[in-house]
Amino acid sequence: MSGIASWVTAKDLRHRLDADFYRPEYLEFDHRAEARGLKMRQVVEISSLVTDGTHKTPSYVDSGVPFLSAKNIRNGFVDAGSGHKYVSAAEFDQLERWNCAPRPDDVLVAKSGSIGSAGLASGAYDRFAVFESAAIIRPSGVSPAYLSAYLNSRLGQLQIRRNSKGAVIRHLHLEDLREVEVPLPDRRIQDYIGAKVELAERCRAVASREREKLGTELATLYEGCPHAALSSLTTMVAPAEIDGSRLDAWYHQRRFITLTEWLRRNPAFVKLGKVASLSSDRWSPGAHGQSTFRYIEISDVDSSTGHVSHSEVPVENAPSRARKLLRGFDVLASTVRPNRGAVGLVPDSLDGAVATTGFAVVRAVSKTDAFFLLAVLRHPASTAQLMRCNTGSAYPAIEESVLPQIWIPGAKPGTRKSLGARELRRTTLLQTAVDLVDQAKADVEALIEGTLDAQAILAETLKPPTADDIPELAEDDA
DNA sequence: AGTCTGCGAAATGATGTGTC
DNA sequence: GACACATCATTTCGCAGACT
Structure with missing residues (x-):
């Protein structure tokens, strides 16, 4: 963080007029992305839906359809393991009609609490609904896994913080999330980065079976x-x-x-x-x-x-x-x-x-x-x-x-x-998943810095890791 | 007029730390 | 070791304006 004063030229000026939005580190980001020749797109331009979960507190039941909230979005994943509530099938139908039920390819973002945390909806369940504290992005024209990696990266978090409001308690509002700028590289580069996130999800799925x-x-x-x-x-x-x-x-x-x-x-x-x-x-x-x-x-x-x-x-x-x-x-x-x-x-x-x-x-x-x-x-x-x-x-x-x-x-x-070995395998897989997401985040940062070897990725001489690179996955019994 | 959405903020909950 | 307290994170509530 640097000084409070920031010199803003006309070409840096956007729709907002508050000083915080133009802090030097934000402007630097704009300039760097521009220097790389990266297309920047607002979230709203690369998604068919940006909404949030239900505002009406549902009547929870002991078992039924899972109901997740912001606290389930952490460390780059939508994580059902940290506990959540349930709603009845009838209530779920209503929530689904209200667009409060994410689809597997959706990206979820925490609007409250640890705002800006993102993850792939498929990481939790096939069918579930979310609370108001989680935003749902339905990507269109961008790799969901890449989008999730970007939002979780230091740069994505910077953009989210830049767009969030609230002096005391910061919140991410939908209209602000829609305006968050996303660098859009060649699809093959998105897929290279996204593949790491997808592999991480696979590790987590196997880990949860182990559990x-x-x-x-x-x-x-x-x-x-x-x-x-x-x-x-x-x-x-x-x-x-x-x-x-x-x-x-x-x-x-x-x-x-x-x-x-x-x-x-x-x-x-x-x-x-x-x-x-x-x-x-x-x-x-x-x-x-x-x-x-x-x-x-x-x-x-x-x-x-x-x-x-x-x-x-x-x-x-x-x-x-x-x-x-x-x-x-x-x-x-x-x-x-x-x-x-x-x-x-x-x-x-x-x-x-x-x-x-x-x-x-x-x-x-x-x-x-x-x-x-x-x-x-x-x-x-x-x-x-x-x-x-x-x-x-x-x-x-x-x-x-x-x-x-x-x-x-x-x-x-x-x-x-044998129990110990199973626990070891489960723990290792979870750690591998975290490492993979970290790598994906680092790739996004390298992309903006210009240090990502884009040529090698486009020429397919640099390939993302696959399941074969993870011994714990190879043992995955049929 | 009734319903839905976005927003703000209070209430509630969780948890780390200094101090005795 | 026990405690109060500070400091967050998260849930819940309700208002206001848009939409139907």
């Missing part, structure tokens, strides 16, 4: 486990059921007692502490002579995928909680707000990174075992056990020492290995 299989396999291990039972907070407790450590109603809810008893009596279950240990490796700022460090906080763990990311933080700005030194393949479980179920696995690339003290760091004996633990700790039976040990209602948290005490399936080595 289903994993779910089935885990269900076998947890067969008969009463983890989903509900009970009221009022419980009659027999004296023998009070373990002395706590006397509160929360801990003694019938469903918790039933679950723990069931697990304790079942010889197929062992305590986590039997198969893994808590790490107490510490880190302190300044002790390692670096100027920055890789910091992992709770929000860096994606609770729907188990993926762990990080941010680079200068050592002098280290939060007081940055204390836990990590190794590759450590399993992180959040001890604050355990209901969120933030459990993730530290990729090998983050060996030596630092986590907040809000995590318990579980260290398994092997790599596949770590993935097995990841799968098991994400299971509702584990979350319920952690929730039982919750203290504090305003600030729910558990103690780290609870983790080794929870019961997990003491599966045979072979089973653990």
